[in-house]
Amino acid sequence: MLGLGWQELLIVLILVTPIVGVILAAKRGKIVSVAAGVGVLQGLANIGFALFGGPLGFLPQDQSEAAIVAALMLVQGPAMIVSAVATYRQKLWGAYLLVTIAVVADLMLLVERAKSGWLIPLLVTLLYVLAVRSLRRAREAPKAPPLTCPECSAPYHPVDYRSDLPAIYCSACKAPLPRNEAV
Numbered sequence: 001m002l003g004l005g006w007q008e009l010l011i012v013l014i015l016v017t018p019i020v021g022v023i024l025a026a027k028r029g030k031i032v033s034v035a036a037g038v039g040v041l042q043g044l045a046n047i048g049f050a051l052f053g054g055p056l057g058f059l060p061q062d063q064s065e066a067a068i069v070a071a072l073m074l075v076q077g078p079a080m081i082v083s084a085v086a087t088y089r090q091k092l093w094g095a096y097l098l099v100t101i102a103v104v105a106d107l108m109l110l111v112e113r114a115k116s117g118w119l120i121p122l123l124v125t126l127l128y129v130l131a132v133r134s135l136r137r138a139r140e141a142p143k144a145p146p147l148t149c150p151e152c153s154a155p156y157h158p159v160d161y162r163s164d165l166p167a168i169y170c171s172a173c174k175a176p177l178p179r180n181e182a183v
């Protein structure tokens, strides 16, 4: 990491976080939280780059062009943070807005023929798309009728229990409950 400025470190962080995050998220079904976290990070990065200058080659050399890009990033940054927070709160519009902003930013990178690479924005955009898909699925899945405890017949929803717990128990009588995941 020697010789890297904070801007480069931030970019490395934005690159590494989605990869690690997607692996963890895929295991735990937490893709929405990861996308929201990356969204906040990307929003902060945009504001930081706009105010203090990006890494070498990130902002155009031309002064007036650089000023336009910086102004756009100042709008994009807060918009991403707002969208990320909404995404974290399971709001579908937040995730859609993240994808839209990311795609627009990707297109602008294409136009600018950015030297800072295409892999990072592509990965981040993919992450936001996965978050939209996850939120849509959660919304579309009809809430199944409750199952009943085999011991005391208290109703329960398997989805109300954390999926990473080895076993789940009845809240009324503490008897072990079947998850019936294979519906």
Ligand SMILES: [Zn+2]
Residues within 6 Å of the ligand: 149, 150, 151, 152, 153, 154, 170, 171, 172, 173, 174, 175
């Ligand atoms: Zn029970």
